Amino acid sequence: MQRRDFLKSLGVGAASAVVIPSMSFAAEAPKPRGKNALAYNDALGVATGGKKAEVSAKVKLKVPEIAENGAVVPVTVEVEHPMSESDYVKAIHVYATKNANSRCIGVHLSPANGEAMFATRIKLGETQEVVAVAELSNGTFLMASQSVKVTIGGCG
Amino acid sequence: MRKIAKIALCFTLFASLSYASEQFAMSDADRAMYEELLENNPADMMLASGGNLLEELGGDAAVAKFLGVKEDALAAYLAGFPRYLEKFGRVVSIDQMLQGMMHESGKKPYALKSNEMFNMSSYVKSLANEQPINIDINANEHMKKAYAFGKEVFDTKRGARGLSCYSCHNPSVIGTILRTQPLPDISAKGNASAATWPAYRMTKSNLATLQKRFQGCMENALLAVIPLGSPEMTALEVYFTHEAKGATIALPGLKR
């Protein structure tokens, strides 16, 4: 019958199994550098104007410990700090410390946000630390970091 | 209401991950993070775009009219696809049904593999959200045959490695890790694949239908790729849909 022929033409009963087949995942390659490449320490320096960012429990960084897919890694940052006209969180910066361009985003907030929160999804090329830096309206910087284990790179 | 469907979906999505070895096991907090992803599924945009395309063809009402069902019965009717349709003289999936509808109204049908068709057919299937899959493989001879044929395609070993879909999708291998990925349970007890596709694929950053997903496995397992909409593909969809019968449709899904 016609449909049997179709299956046959696709090689029914052809060569028997060899090894467990590999799914087509990109192999690890040397890290390519783009125009925007900027190492984490330099990027942080630019954002803080050289000031020190204190590690603080007020900065709640939520990223998965294990990312099943480096191309889509959810990141949420919340800063426990007032959002009043005179005292508020001015900005939240997110860095992926080992990406060639370590900068992911800089979010400039205002009291109209009500609460300092930001969420997005980032690409991580490999296992690394993700860092969130909060800039307060009084000019101080707070930060938090967490390591994310990437099982499959995001650049494939 | 949609919310409930989504929670169920999270559960099926992450249930498959919990089979993984400790090396890849996610913590509850990790799972919660991924659940948040589902709240803002990029595929929502694609379905919205599909809805707009359908609007140009007369919207949901036009689909109901084409299928000869009342509008309030449309959702449950769509939850039974693929179906044998008199007009086509064969078993068809939603995308082919839409091609027929476009043709009948004098429009040039979108190709099955076009983004327009992925978006529009996914939107139409999402009208059945919250309905249980109610495919009836005993409805008529055609459905019976399609199911049997789908099972045959599923079980047939082919390709350079002599694999069948069954080789990787059978109860005894579910949860086994294949190159970092746990083999998913496609039945209503697990992923209920037919109820969670079309889905956004994070590795591909696009919306894919069930048939498109089948093609992905065919490529990866070195089986020659069967064309979308062919009798083999439709039969395979019938088989998968029957496997997930009773599961609540929750679209669009979100997959690795």
Next chain:
Amino acid sequence: MAESKSLIKIKPNSYKSGDIVKVSFMVMHPMETGLRKDKKTGETIPEEYINSVKFEYNGKVITTMNVWETLSVNPVFTINMKVDGAGELKVTYTDNTGKVEETTEKIKPKG
């Protein structure tokens, strides 16, 4: 055009003036890093990424973002917003190729 390439979602669905709601802006964008090669031609795919996003509520800028190519394809940007009367939320994004696009959503507090 039938294309709908971006979406603003507000949660919860129903809110009052004075509430803090979650606003998500989703957009279909390739977020090309300029480092990927076309699998067929072997040529480098030019960079194409969103570089700024601006949220305006009734004409007032509430949040701006500097964005890099390191965000995921079809990105989502979620912030909080304090509801301050009925009106409109406008989100504008630009990308490195010079594209500018705008999406709006009505803000309708119940009471």
